[in-house]
Amino acid sequence: MITTIRFRAMGCQVEIKLETPAGGETILSQMPARFDALEDRLSRFRPHSELMRLNARAGEWVRVSDVLFDNLRQAKHMARLTEGLFNPLVLPALVAHGYDRSFEQMTSVAGSASQPVTDWHSIELDRDTNRVRIPAGSAIDLGGIAKGWSAQHIAHELAEEGPCLVNIGGDIAVCGAPEGLPAWEIEIADPDGDGSLVTLWLRDSTIVTSGIDYRRWTTSDHRPRHHIIHPFSGEPAETDVRTVTIIHPHAPTAEAYAKAVLLKGSEAGLQWLNTRWHAAGLVVRQDGAVLATTHLMSYFQERIPS
Amino acid sequence: MANGDRTRKLLVRSALVTSSTIATLIGAQNLALLDTRQNEPILTPTTEPTAAPPPESTPEAEAVVPAAPTLEIIHAAPSVTILRRAGQTGAIQPVSVRPASIQPPNPVQLAAPAPVIVQGEAPPPVIIQQSSGSSSGGGSSSSSRSRTQSSR
Numbered sequence: 001m002i003t004t005i006r007f008r009a010m011g012c013q014v015e016i017k018l019e020t021p022a023g024g025e026t027i028l029s030q031m032p033a034r035f036d037a038l039e040d041r042l043s044r045f046r047p048h049s050e051l052m053r054l055n056a057r058a059g060e061w062v063r064v065s066d067v068l069f070d071n072l073r074q075a076k077h078m079a080r081l082t083e084g085l086f087n088p089l090v091l092p093a094l095v096a097h098g099y100d101r102s103f104e105q106m107t108s109v110a111g112s113a114s115q116p117v118t119d120w121h122s123i124e125l126d127r128d129t130n131r132v133r134i135p136a137g138s139a140i141d142l143g144g145i146a147k148g149w150s151a152q153h154i155a156h157e158l159a160e161e162g163p164c165l166v167n168i169g170g171d172i173a174v175c176g177a178p179e180g181l182p183a184w185e186i187e188i189a190d191p192d193g194d195g196s197l198v199t200l201w202l203r204d205s206t207i208v209t210s211g212i213d214y215r216r217w218t219t220s221d222h223r224p225r226h227h228i229i230h231p232f233s234g235e236p237a238e239t240d241v242r243t244v245t246i247i248h249p250h251a252p253t254a255e256a257y258a259k260a261v262l263l264k265g266s267e268a269g270l271q272w273l274n275t276r277w278h279a280a281g282l283v284v285r286q287d288g289a290v291l292a293t294t295h296l297m298s299y300f301q302e303r304i305p306s
Numbered sequence: 307m308a309n310g311d312r313t314r315k316l317l318v319r320s321a322l323v324t325s326s327t328i329a330t331l332i333g334a335q336n337l338a339l340l341d342t343r344q345n346e347p348i349l350t351p352t353t354e355p356t357a358a359p360p361p362e363s364t365p366e367a368e369a370v371v372p373a374a375p376t377l378e379i380i381h382a383a384p385s386v387t388i389l390r391r392a393g394q395t396g397a398i399q400p401v402s403v404r405p406a407s408i409q410p411p412n413p414v415q416l417a418a419p420a421p422v423i424v425q426g427e428a429p430p431p432v433i434i435q436q437s438s439g440s441s442s443g444g445g446s447s448s449s450s451r452s453r454t455q456s457s458r
Contacts, residue, residue, distance in 0.1 A: 002436050002449040003433060005433045006432045007431030165450075170453070170454040170456060178450040181450055185448065186453065187453040190396070191455070191456070196397060196453065209456055211456040213456050245454060274385040287392035288391075288392050288393050288394055289391055289392040290389040290398055291386055291388050292387050292389055293385060294387055295385075296387075
């Protein structure tokens with residue numbers, strides 16, 4: 001029996017599916033509280049979250065929880081893997097462009113000049129004592145890393161009960177497969193409408209989608225803005241990519257690769273992706289074209305002969 | 307007499323040295339020819355592709371697999387495939403390159419309507435229970451299906 005729960009958390013729709021012989025409803029009914037606790041650690045939209053308390057003490061060594069420390073460690077590693085195209089210190093630039101509150105609360109915002117993004121190398125982590133120091137004047141936004149980390153963390157916990165799927169606003173982690181099926185079915189949404197582009201089979205892996213088709217706004221000077229900031233310029237990215245979907249066994253890595261492909265552009269990004277271990281990707285371009293890495297084909301749903 | 311013997315010995319030695327030198331040269335030449343012949347089948351295929359045109363890197367490259375009337379799978383770069391051209395819309399119907407087949411899913415068996423759990427002021431979480439498996443038609447409400455898109 002598959003039990004499904006849907007609720008809002010982390011600024012987006014959360015969907016969790018768990019297959020158990022019995023008791024699935026009891027297990028899943030605890031999930032909203034679990035996500036609430038994670039947001040208290042990781043959200044930049046909660047002024048008193050542990051992350052925002054760390055940001056308020058930029059320049060000092062701060063002892064943090066295991067959850068936040070692991071997310072910061074992953075974020076710095078992702079910056080290394082993408083040669084700085086993913087940079088968790090992008091928050092001041094995001095705020096400068098008006099993304100200073102949860103997107104659900106945004107209306108018209110004042111925009112200001114671009115702000116340089118601090119070098120990610122300057123994030124200092126002391127694993128022995130769980131202490132962190134970020135440069136004075138900087139601030140961290142874990143962004144999709146926190147969502148990916150949470151999806152995979154919760155999925156691994158639930159996997160002890162049975163096959164499961166955790167979907168946080170499109171960041172999906174799956175463990176095992178439903179009884180009678182080879183894997184979970186994942187649709188990649190068509191950014192042009194309510195339909196889907198393609199259906200994939202996914203098992204014991206993660207899939208994330210990022211893009212500039214959503215979370216767009218216009219500043220008071222009528223300049224269009226979106227939430228993907230290029231760390232090298234501090235400006236909203238200029239790219240031919242509308243949405244990018246990445247499959248990778250590790251959700252934070254998939255998130256970071258999605259940002260990197262988006263910033264590199266469709267063809268250069270996908271060719272770069274092919275040099276990464278275990279990664280597959282699909283891009284929907286601004287002109288409507290859909291490109292994919294050859295490796296992605298192995299995840300396509302087989303057409304069943306009629 | 308002694309001079310005649312010395313001369314004869316000198317001639318014999320010279321002949322031996324000359325003949326062995328000639329034999330060495332002929333042997334070396336034969337070995338070189340043999341090596342050349344053995345290498346020919348190996349060298350030929352590796353040199354040909356370098357002369358061939360490189361893989362196309364533009365969307366105008368040749369169509370490889372026509373999968374549907376409106377779909378062509380095109381190699382845009384050695385490792386990138388175009389599934390839908392610019393300006394087109396709608397779902398794509400790619401052909402899987404995986405040779406192994408996947409078992410058809412089981413039919414859906416819907417369970418009784420699930421209770422709704424209300425939590426505070428936030429939109430309530432909804433819990434639904436369904437049997438595993440999905441219809442072959444793949445309805446979007448399938449219990450084993452989900453969707454990825456930009457965060458919303």
